[in-house]
Amino acid sequence: MLPIVIALFAPIVAQGSADVSRTVDRLTECRAIAADGDRLACFDRLAARIAAARTSGDLLVLDRRQVVERKRQRFGLANPPSDVFGGGEADRATEVSRLDTTIRMAKPAGPYGRWNLELANGSVWQSVDTLPFPPKASAPIALRTATLGGFRASIAGGRTFLVKRLR
Incomplete structure (x- = not known):
């Protein structure tokens, strides 16, 4: 099962948080580059940024199975983590009812x-x-x-x- 990638980037102005938060989305843009060397350079550049964000704790990667299991454990409690991902599609995909x-x-x-x-x-x-x-x-x-x-x-x-x- 593929993991859910959650971009939780800290708002650090020096690194340009708006630019950093689009790093994962830009991976798909690299695929459109025709020249092999340029495409590889694009992937390498973004992979380095993602690795740095993950190491610093600004990027969190969660497995869908773990998220669903956690929601099952919390099912019925007063404050369930129903919108862990901001209430978007990822939350609907991992909803436990x-x-x-x-x-x-x-x-x-x-x-x-x-x-x-x-x-x-x-x-x-x-x-x-x-x-x-x-x-x-x-x-x-x-x-x-x-x-x-x-x-x-x-x-x-x-x-x-x-x-x-x-x-």
Whole structure:
């Protein structure tokens, strides 16, 4: 899988931050140069700038798989990193709106038929709606985003119920 290249260039006036931020985009312009020597010189010049920006920490390269996994881990928390990349196409391509896992352990959460559900990924969720049955360990559970910022869960393909993430 190809990595997502995120250009997070520090605004350093001496280096011309507007010019530096276009360095990655200019790589495609090098491909259009017909003369081999000139094209190679263009690639070498830009590769050196990219390497320097990466070494200095001004350029960050992330693997799409790692980004999606991180978003899965944060799914349901109060401040999810939903727009890590500024809300653009990269964010839409790595959006996590559903999580399929299994229940590791279920404990009653006080009165009214609520349950704390510890999932295989380590997250802990609490049912907001009353569950008429005790959830079973190792049962499959699907969590998805709901309207108004909430979350719904379904155990083993059953009816959905409201949940909130505790940790």
